[in-house]
Amino acid sequence: MLELHGLGLRFGAHQVLEGVDLRVRAGERIGLLGPSGAGKSALLRLACGLQKPSCGTVRNGFSRTVLLFQEPRLLPWRTVGDNLALPLRAGGMAPGTAHAQALQWLERVELPAHTALAWPRELSGGMAQRAALARALAMEPDLLLLDEPFSALDPALRRRMADLCVAVLAESGAALLCVSHHPQELACMVQRCLEVRGARLRPWDAGASPFPTTAQEPTP
């Protein structure tokens, strides 16, 4: 379980997040909505330990937490195949097996096999984003943090990639915390939605939402 309690983040005079309480259990899929600069991405960075909170606590009981950044963040000096295989090798997988896995995942995100030999700068924005998604899913995370993962994709592809994520997560019983500007994008992915507004985590407005919501996370 991921447990955020009384979490606050401040950059100088700017209070980014305040009093955030959130629990994410195994198999749960939660959407995070909110305007630009509301602190959604910061919340994901806090959750995976890339950012230290100004106050509060983060307890992450998941062993394989993977954050898919807004940008693809592929190593420009390694081929796409290497970019997918290296995290697997970091986890102890043999190079040959890691590259075979990389090819399988490229196929699953609808990239042709020869993409493995391409340099990242040869890919379009959408292809790079799918390669980054393949890299994240190949890790078989038990908590997947997605930060606007499909922003560079066309609507049809966006839907197919969302379905792929849900299918993979449902199969493994992994949890999901997904940030987006678009409620429609989250509709097919998450079980409930929360909104970051005014530095606080609030329930998503049920009246404006086309998908199920829950109230604010209970405090422990």
Place this chain on the structure above:
Amino acid sequence: MMRAPTLRTSRAWAAAGLAAILLAWHVTAGYLGPLLMATPQEAVLAIGPLVESGRFYPAAATSLGRAFVGIGTGCLCGFVLGLAAAAHPRLRGALEPLRWLLMAIPSVVVVLLAMLWFGLGSSMVVFLAALMTAPGLYVNTVKGMLQVDRQLLEMTHVYRFGFWLRLRHLYIPALTAPLSAALLIAVNGGIRLVVMAEVLGADSGVGHALANARATFDSAELYAWVLLILAFVGVLELALIQPLQRTLGRWQELRDA
């Protein structure tokens, strides 16, 4: 429309630059006379007898050995200390005065001091080459490490890259540009230092042979040695450093494709 700068150096213009240098040398040699400066032709003709004389190979082997050990040690120390200093600001602060001292002190002063400490010979030359090449590698390693893309660094944390994987696949490729420039300067500068140290305080090696040629006013042999040193540095750059730069920077060449 503004064109992006190309990464390749024009060979034709490099040849034109070389021709200009040879012409200037020829004109200057004609003006100074054969006692002070041999012409390019005289220097080239003196190479054959020099190589066949039996003095060339021992001197070249001695100098090469010293250069290899000295420059190699200096580069390795500079690189390792640079990695450590980039990761630890306190160590960086502690090393800053030494870095400044070594970069500011004239090489000839260090030669004189090394001659006092080590006497004449290989130890002094190797010490000098190592000491004077290390700061360049150190500075470029630190600067390069501090400029590594923070986003990629975060990515390697998320995917739990270990130290060696991060070093091999993030830091070293990111350091290619500053390190290859530093390596080029270290090799060229290191060889100059080795020869200078041998001229001033060694009883063997290319520098010692140069000093002998100067003492006997044999300007053709003196310039033949100079040409051989230049040829060696050129071969080293073309056969070793430039291919290494191209291999490590292959992904960047897409820009030119």
